[in-house]
Each structure stands twice: as structure tokens, then as C-alpha cells.
Amino acid sequence: MNQLLRRFASIVETVAAICLAVVTILIFVSALGRYLFSAPIPDAFDISRLLLGLAIAWGYAVLGYRGGHICVDLLVEALPERPRRALEVIAQAILLIFTFALAWKLFDRVISAYNSTEATSDLRFPVWPFIGGIWLGVAAAVLTTLAGLILMISGGPLQRNDPEDDVYE
Amino acid sequence: MSESDLVAIAGFVALFGLMAIRVPVGIAMGIVGIAGFAQITGWGPALNQLAISPLRTITDYNTSLIPMFILMGVFATRSGISSELFGAGRAWLGHLRGGLALATIAACSGFAAISGSSVATAATMSKVALPEMRKAGYPDTLATGVIAGGGTLGILIPPSVVLAIYAYITEQDVGQLFIAGVVPGLIAVLIYMGVVMFMARDASPGEKIGIAERMRALRGIWPVMLLFIAIIGGIYIGVVTPTEAAAAGAFLTWLIGALRGRLGWRETRASLVEALRTAVAIYTILIGAMLFSYFLAVTQAPQKITAWLTGLDLGAYPTLALILIFFLAMGCILDAMAMIILLVPIVFPVVTQLGFDPIWFGIIVVMTVELGLITPPIGMNVFVINAVIRDAKLTTIFRGVMPFVVADIVRLVVLVALPALTLWLPRTMG
Amino acid sequence: DTELRLSHWLPPQHALQTTGFEPWIESIGEASDGKITFQIFPAQQLGSATDHYDIARDGIADVTYVAPSYQPGRFPIISLAEHPFKVTQAKSGSAAFNDWYQQYAAEEMPDVKVCMAFMQDPGTLHTVEEVRLPGDLNGKNIRPAQATMASMVAMLGGASVQVPAPEAREVIARGAAEGIIFPWDSIYLFGIDAETKYHIDFPLYTTVFVMAMNQARYDGMPEDERAVIDAHCTSEWAERLASGWAEREESGREKMLSDSSHTVYEPTPEDITAWQDATAPLMDQWRQQVSAKGADPAAIEQSFVDHMSAAGALFEN
Numbered sequence A: 001m002n003q004l005l006r007r008f009a010s011i012v013e014t015v016a017a018i019c020l021a022v023v024t025i026l027i028f029v030s031a032l033g034r035y036l037f038s039a040p041i042p043d044a045f046d047i048s049r050l051l052l053g054l055a056i057a058w059g060y061a062v063l064g065y066r067g068g069h070i071c072v073d074l075l076v077e078a079l080p081e082r083p084r085r086a087l088e089v090i091a092q093a094i095l096l097i098f099t100f101a102l103a104w105k106l107f108d109r110v111i112s113a114y115n116s117t118e119a120t121s122d123l124r125f126p127v128w129p130f131i132g133g134i135w136l137g138v139a140a141a142v143l144t145t146l147a148g149l150i151l152m153i154s155g156g157p158l159q160r161n162d163p164e165d166d167v168y169e
Numbered sequence B: 001m002s003e004s005d006l007v008a009i010a011g012f013v014a015l016f017g018l019m020a021i022r023v024p025v026g027i028a029m030g031i032v033g034i035a036g037f038a039q040i041t042g043w044g045p046a047l048n049q050l051a052i053s054p055l056r057t058i059t060d061y062n063t064s065l066i067p068m069f070i071l072m073g074v075f076a077t078r079s080g081i082s083s084e085l086f087g088a089g090r091a092w093l094g095h096l097r098g099g100l101a102l103a104t105i106a107a108c109s110g111f112a113a114i115s116g117s118s119v120a121t122a123a124t125m126s127k128v129a130l131p132e133m134r135k136a137g138y139p140d141t142l143a144t145g146v147i148a149g150g151g152t153l154g155i156l157i158p159p160s161v162v163l164a165i166y167a168y169i170t171e172q173d174v175g176q177l178f179i180a181g182v183v184p185g186l187i188a189v190l191i192y193m194g195v196v197m198f199m200a201r202d203a204s205p206g207e208k209i210g211i212a213e214r215m216r217a218l219r220g221i222w223p224v225m226l227l228f229i230a231i232i233g234g235i236y237i238g239v240v241t242p243t244e245a246a247a248a249g250a251f252l253t254w255l256i257g258a259l260r261g262r263l264g265w266r267e268t269r270a271s272l273v274e275a276l277r278t279a280v281a282i283y284t285i286l287i288g289a290m291l292f293s294y295f296l297a298v299t300q301a302p303q304k305i306t307a308w309l310t311g312l313d314l315g316a317y318p319t320l321a322l323i324l325i326f327f328l329a330m331g332c333i334l335d336a337m338a339m340i341i342l343l344v345p346i347v348f349p350v351v352t353q354l355g356f357d358p359i360w361f362g363i364i365v366v367m368t369v370e371l372g373l374i375t376p377p378i379g380m381n382v383f384v385i386n387a388v389i390r391d392a393k394l395t396t397i398f399r400g401v402m403p404f405v406v407a408d409i410v411r412l413v414v415l416v417a418l419p420a421l422t423l424w425l426p427r428t429m430g
Numbered sequence C: 001d002t003e004l005r006l007s008h009w010l011p012p013q014h015a016l017q018t019t020g021f022e023p024w025i026e027s028i029g030e031a032s033d034g035k036i037t038f039q040i041f042p043a044q045q046l047g048s049a050t051d052h053y054d055i056a057r058d059g060i061a062d063v064t065y066v067a068p069s070y071q072p073g074r075f076p077i078i079s080l081a082e083h084p085f086k087v088t089q090a091k092s093g094s095a096a097f098n099d100w101y102q103q104y105a106a107e108e109m110p111d112v113k114v115c116m117a118f119m120q121d122p123g124t125l126h127t128v129e130e131v132r133l134p135g136d137l138n139g140k141n142i143r144p145a146q147a148t149m150a151s152m153v154a155m156l157g158g159a160s161v162q163v164p165a166p167e168a169r170e171v172i173a174r175g176a177a178e179g180i181i182f183p184w185d186s187i188y189l190f191g192i193d194a195e196t197k198y199h200i201d202f203p204l205y206t207t208v209f210v211m212a213m214n215q216a217r218y219d220g221m222p223e224d225e226r227a228v229i230d231a232h233c234t235s236e237w238a239e240r241l242a243s244g245w246a247e248r249e250e251s252g253r254e255k256m257l258s259d260s261s262h263t264v265y266e267p268t269p270e271d272i273t274a275w276q277d278a279t280a281p282l283m284d285q286w287r288q289q290v291s292a293k294g295a296d297p298a299a300i301e302q303s304f305v306d307h308m309s310a311a312g313a314l315f316e317n
């Protein structure tokens, strides 16, 4: 199962990273279009910010599994092995609770965006598919954070779950 | 003391408790923010904040320059710019007393110009410059101190993630803040070089290198340096917005790397993933920071602190000094970004009410928190170097960095006394 | 006793707070014998400007100041007033506008109690080089005031520059934008008068706002307090709320007209007809959006014309 999760995490991370690349190119090309031809890409503003949100949400899903959030390590590192493990498990459980609450409440937003016909400013694309995609990322984060918690209770530290380690390198 | 004051104080206590047991900083702020909000408004509205605010934070166009500047730094690093910067510094400065340490400062300032992070600057330079300085027989105090100190240039010389976050939470113009960081950054470079020359006054000078070799050493770095000048210059004269500059910077840095055969698909993919990971970690903190700030607002704690501080009637500069000393003290134990996010919303209204310029205060406060990166007991830059070079003791590094701490305090006092040094350049914009 | 949180996103010294919200709150306090009090949270302290509808709906604040056009497509009916050349002034115009919109408020904004709707003083186009006809916007970068104006700029061959209002001056000073669609006095307020020397004297657009209240909070108030709120959610109050700000913006127009360094172009009836024809497709889009929501655009439009006309606030060429 761990192998499968790593493969999944690696694919998700790659897709999210490609979203980041697309946002960068979109803003760059739109700026060029505006300055050179006074013709920006329509909706570059809305699409880039929504796509970036998508990338961050899916990146967040991978982080729940592999670790890498910004933490204050000072106290924990001074502790002996066993209490340290216990604290790390508690911290991961708290992360899980937060992520679960986030996914739960964000779902309301997807429904609200679907019902509200909110759209992008230029091309009037509906906004809800993007918000739905962001919600899916956070929902996936609930699962990956749970998987991370189970792995931590049964074995090694999160950093060993890094998909970069065995899939590509 | 009213009930909401007690809730605010309990919130801070809970926050430090959660952070101490290694709950991620952003998550700790988010949880305390929501739970604290609930104490004032009830759980329904508090949980609804969770539906609204994080989504707005990650889809806000105004923050999108942060991941793109991170991406630019990662592309440059993966193209080998850090060792080329050090090589160029060595070719030009290596023959002086303490030449390798001077080269390190120069390389740090060059790297700071493409990277928005101090920790990244210190981490990269400790891999590149530290082994060379050790090989040349530099004492560990000097070799590590110069990297820890030089690393702090990363958040002052633009681009800077911390300045971008300051701009976001105080609604200031990020372009002006970036430009305002240029002169104080250059002053820092000069002072640091002076410190190195003083520390290495007894060292033997290195070998002088011929002009042809020197020019060759510049070959690797000039495209990226030219790009930096174009980007910051573009923001300065206003042909691009900072977000567009970040996108162009990331794209063109990739192009330079790809043309030089350094960034194939594999490296590009790895760079994108690395930048994404850093960005997600930062956005998690931003999400928590916004939730925490709504909690603080609803307790009215910042308003009360403003009223209290201005009511003391100490005068503008003594109040500012009080605030900065508080930041310095907190900087001993808190991370730079966490401090900006936690404390700036509280003191910013005080500072503006006292009539200080918000752009200038941004630079001053970033310099103050930057000091926290190198002061004991918790100094991120020191830890990073320690993680790379395991056999250098923390106490050794902290001892080595002390002259830079002293230099930084002197520089801080000068820039507080002479706001024109900071504000002159942004005032000439546009 | 009830303490209500009022959330908005303007700076606390803004005219709308000092001449609008504060007198309103004071009057509510007096009418309720001090039973209803307010805490004001300005400057996005409780959430992003864009989210202020949801902030009232979800009870994060009890009363919020909402700009419906910040979420394009979500509230199509109310955006009618934001289309080109609809209203001439925002005082009696706001009263009539509230009368008109309350007919549709329960349908379009069902999640909140719409206390009142009002509008900003109509604004116009301020440019670095003179613009007289719609064709002059072709190829120009313009900072629009709201979503409908952004669509108009794109329709006329220009490009929108999306920056927050405080950054607009700089963007124009640096040449990244060549004009702005803005109210009159705000040009002075944000220091843009040093950059844009040409203005057209017509009511090109307005921006509309709503004071939204959390429904459950309203329903849960004692009857006497609810009556006080009802007496302060009226068209008279919509006019009072809008007036101080509108007067300030109007004074900007007077100032501009008497300022010799500024050129205010007085468009001929033919010019205005050209603008109306060029921007007509915006209204076609509006009708489509409203129909898609299951409402009758023709009836809504007619009612709007009747209300504005009765209040002497309808634009007629």
C-alpha cells in the first residue's frame, strides 16, 4: 500500500507542479501581450489565481503524507526517542483534525459556488469547477494525512515517505 | 481586563503550546484562530471562517508572486549559479586577506538577488563556500559566521518572500518595498565586508588571479545578473508589476538554464516540485496567519494595544524603540516569517499612527527579524549551517556570527536615524 | 441587548464610515435606547472585501458592506445599475434604487437580509491623453472600476489593468495604464489628478452596494429591537448613507471643471449616442444572464427606468 501511495503522491505532485508552471507562463505571456500588443490573454488574472489555488491544495495533499510543513523543532529535538515519537504522532493527529475540518467546510463553498453562478470576469467561465478541484485536493489531504498518521504509529518518520526518493531517483 | 482580553492571551499561550509540540506553525495559528474566534462568536461563524478565508488566501492574485520568485531561485540554484557566484567572487576577491570570506559575502549578495529566502541563501552557500574555506584553513568561527550573516541578505535584497508577505498583510505596495530594500542591502554588504576584513586581519592573503581568468569567472553569472537588473529595474521604472516581474524572472531563468543545458525535463520537473513544496509550506502559514488575525481583530486586542502604547505618550521614537526591542527579544526564539505574520498586524497600527512611513517600517522590521535568524538560542541560519556541517558546534557558529550581529545592530540604528537612506530610492519611482 | 459586528473593507477615515455608517449606528443606538450597539471592523479586519456577502450569510459579522460586482455573475439583477449611462446622481438615486432592488432582493440574495441597497456617485473616464469617442479607447490600458467596466474596456479594444485603487496612481505614472474609470473626487483623493488631465463629463457608470445582515441574527432579536433595525433599513436611510460620499465625489467634478490644468470634455448628444451604441452589447449580455437565472429582464429594466425617472435620477440623452 505504501508503494501505491508514493506513486500516487508523485503523480499528484507532478501535476500540481505543472499547474505552477502554467500559471507562470500564463502571467508572463499575458504581460507580454499587454505591453507589446495591448492584448492580454482574457481571464489571465482569474485563471492564474484559481489554478495556483489548485496547485497549492494538491501540494498540501502530498505534504500531509510526506511531512515538510514549517515546524518549531527545538523542544521536540531535545527529547529522547519515545516521547518525541509520541509528540510527533499527536502533532500529525492535530494536522489531521484541522485538515478534516477544512475539507468539511470547503465542501459548503463548492455547493455555494455551484449555486451562485459566480464566473470569471472576462470569459464568464463558471468558478465552481476550480473550487471543486481545490476541495478534491483538500479531501485527498485528509486521506494522505491519515495514511501518514497510520505509518507513523506503525513505523518510521514521515520524511521516509518522500515520493522523490524511490520513484524518480 | 475584559473576557476578550483573556481569550486573546489564552490564544497566544495555546499557540506557543501547540508550536512547541511540533504542530506545524500555520496549522497551530489556524486552530487557535478558529477556536479563539469561536469563543467570541460561537462555533458556527468560526467554522464558516474556515470555508471562506483559506480559499481566498490560496486564490489571491496578490500572493502569486511568492511561488514564482521561489521558482526563479530554484531554477537558478539547479543551474549551478551558487558555485559560479562563489567562483567569481573568489577570482576577484580571493587574493585579499580573508579573501574567501569576502567572496562568500559577494556570492551571498548575488544569490540574494535571485532568491527570496535567507535560509536558502545560507543553506546553498554552506554547501559551496564552507568546504573551500575549511580547506584554506579558515577557523570555523569565521567560515560559518560569514555564511550565517551573509545569508540574512536573502530577505533584504529583493526579491524577498518576507517583504512580499509584509506587503500582503499591511496592504502596501510590494514594488516599493522591494526597491526600498536595495540601498539597505548594499549598505549591509559593505559593512559585512568590513567586518570580515577586521576578523581576518591576521590571515595570510591568497593568490592573485590574472584578468583573463577573472573575466572567465564572470561568464557563468552574467546572464542571471543581467536578468536581476532587468527585473528590479523593470519594477523600478514601472514597466512591469512585481507579479509580472516574478513570472518573467522564473520563465527567463529557466530559459537561461535550459539553453546552457542545465535544465532538462528531469531537472525542470524537480525544480517545479521543489518550488511547489516551499510554496505550500508558506501558504499554510499564510492561511493560519489570516485565521489568527481575524481572531485577534474580533478580540480587539490590536486596537487596545495601540491605544495603550500611544496612551503612554512616550513620543514616537521611544515607542518605536520599545517595539523594536520587543521584536529583537522575540527574534531570539521565533522564526522570521512567523514574527512578521504574528506581530506586524499588532504593531502596524501603532507605527502608522505615530506617523512613521509604512514602507520604511517594513524594511526596519525585516532587518530586525532578520537579526533573529542569527541570534541564539534559535537562529534558523545557524541551524541550517549546522545541519550541513555536522561537526561544527552550534556554539562555534553563534560565536562566529556575533560580529555580524553587532554590525547589524549598528546598521539598524543608522537606518532608523536616517529614514532617507531607505526611502530615497522608492520615492524616485514612477 | 444586542451588540452587532459591522464589517467593511474601507479605511476607517473613509467618508462612508464618517458620514454614513457612524450616523446610522448612532441613530440606531438612540432609537433603541442604547440597547443595540455596534463594533465596527474596517479595512478587511474580518475578511476579504470580495467575501463580504458570505461573511454576513455565515454570521462571521452581523452586518456587512457588500460590493456585489466583486463576484461577477453571482448577482446579475443588481448589476443593471452598473451598466453605462443608467443614473445621474446617487442621492435620490440611491433611495429609488433601494425601492427598486428590494423587489428582487429576496430572490437574488436569499441567504441574507438585504437591509438596503445604495450606490456611489456616477464616475467617468479619466485619461492621460484625450478620449472623446469609444474608438479612442482602442489599444489603451485602463484601470476599470468594476466588472462591467472591465468588459466594456475589452469590448472597445482596450485592456484592463487589475490593480487595487491605492496602486492606480503609480501604474498610470509609470505608463502601465493610460487611464482609469473612477469617481470624480477619488481622482484627487488618490493623487491621480497629477497624471490624468483629460476627463469626459458624463455619468458613464456607478458601483452599487448592499448593507447585508445575517438573517438568523435579525430573526433572533427581540421585537422592539427588530423594529428599530427595520426603521433603519429604509430608502431614506439608503439616501442618507450615500449622500455624504456622493457630495464629496460631486465636489471633485466642480473642482475639476474650475481647474485650468484639467480638460473636461463636454460630449455632444451625438457623441453620447456613439458611446451608447458601442456599449449596447453589454446590455444584451445582461439580459441573457438575468434570463438564465429565470427572471424577466424586460420587466426588471422597465421597473428600474420607472423608479429612477420618478426620482429624477435617470440618465436621458
Ligand code: NA
Binding pocket: B111, B112, B113, B114, B115, B116, B117, B153, B154, B155, B156, B157, B158, B159, B160
Ligand atoms: Na532576496
Ligand code: NA
Binding pocket: B331, B332, B333, B334, B371, B372, B373, B374, B375, B376, B377, B378, B379, B380
Ligand atoms: Na534567534
